[in-house]
Amino acid sequence: MPRPGVPDPYRDQARTEGYVARAIYKLKALDEKHRLFQPGQKVLDLGCSPGSWLQYLASRVGPGGLVVGVDLNPPAVKVAPPVYFVPGDVSGLELEAVRAVSDFFDAVVSDMAPRTTGIREVDQQRSLDLARAAWEWAKKLLRPGGLFLVKVFEGPGVEALVRELAAAFKICRRVKPPGSRAASKEIYLLAMNKKKIHHRDTEDTEIHRGK
Numbered sequence: 043m044p045r046p047g048v049p050d051p052y053r054d055q056a057r058t059e060g061y062v063a064r065a066i067y068k069l070k071a072l073d074e075k076h077r078l079f080q081p082g083q084k085v086l087d088l089g090c091s092p093g094s095w096l097q098y099l100a101s102r103v104g105p106g107g108l109v110v111g112v113d114l115n116p117p118a119v120k121v122a123p124p125v126y127f128v129p130g131d132v133s134g135l136e137l138e139a140v141r142a143v144s145d146f147f148d149a150v151v152s153d154m155a156p157r158t159t160g161i162r163e164v165d166q167q168r169s170l171d172l173a174r175a176a177w178e179w180a181k182k183l184l185r186p187g188g189l190f191l192v193k194v195f196e197g198p199g200v201e202a203l204v205r206e207l208a209a210a211f212k213i214c215r216r217v218k219p220p221g222s223r224a225a226s227k228e229i230y231l232l233a234m235n236k237k238k239i240h241h242r243d244t245e246d247t248e249i250h251r252g253k
């Protein structure tokens with residue numbers, strides 16, 4: 043959350059470099075450390091607005107790639123290929139508009155955050171619900187071998203989600219990039235190399251499509 047009046051080198055750097063949010067530096071740090079994205083990839087960005095991740099991802103996948111952003115609110119950045127925007131509520135799980143652009147992705151990333159109430163337990167539960175909603179999308183749209191990155195507020199229920207991801211992917215880590223404020227409960231779960239078949243959703247999707 044922006045905190046007016048509090049000095050923030052990441053916010054200043056984002057302004058200088060033309061990014062619409064300081065969140066860019068979290069994704070960039072993770073990409074530099076774990077080599078997440080490649081030219082030509084298709085990436086689904088859940089909770090994409092105002093759009094600094096869209097800006098970064100577009101530069102990483104290049105003109106031969108695709109970045110589809112989904113959010114309740116439109117991005118503040120120009121939307122032009124390779125970037126597409128689909129308005130919507132990820133919790134509602136209506137995949138059709140996204141599938142009309144692409145029915146599989148190499149990476150699904152989610153920086154979704156709930157509207158915070160200041161009540162820790164409520165905010166944590168809402169954040170977990172959003173992370174789980176992102177995981178539902180990733181189950182259906184992520185190709186085998188793909189990666190899933192999701193923000194969540196640390197607390198009850200996170201360990202169970204980590205265990206699910208650890209079963210579905212070859213690697214699953216809790217990560218906290220430098221741009222994430224130390225005082226914040228937010229962490230990211232980074233799951234890499236999705237296994238081919240691990241649960242009914244994936245099997246159903248593959249059988250249904252004859253793939």
Ligand SMILES: C[S@@+](CC[C@H](N)C(=O)[O-])C[C@H]1O[C@@H](n2cnc3c(N)ncnc32)[C@H](O)[C@@H]1O
Pocket residue numbers: 062063065066088089090091092093094095096112113114115130131132133153154155156157172
């Ligand atoms: C921290 S911002 C994302 C910042 C973005 N990564 C960037 O770099 O500009 C969180 C976003 O999640 C979106 N969001 C929250 N709940 C959502 C939901 N249920 N469906 C879609 N988007 C949601 C909010 O509208 C907000 O734009």
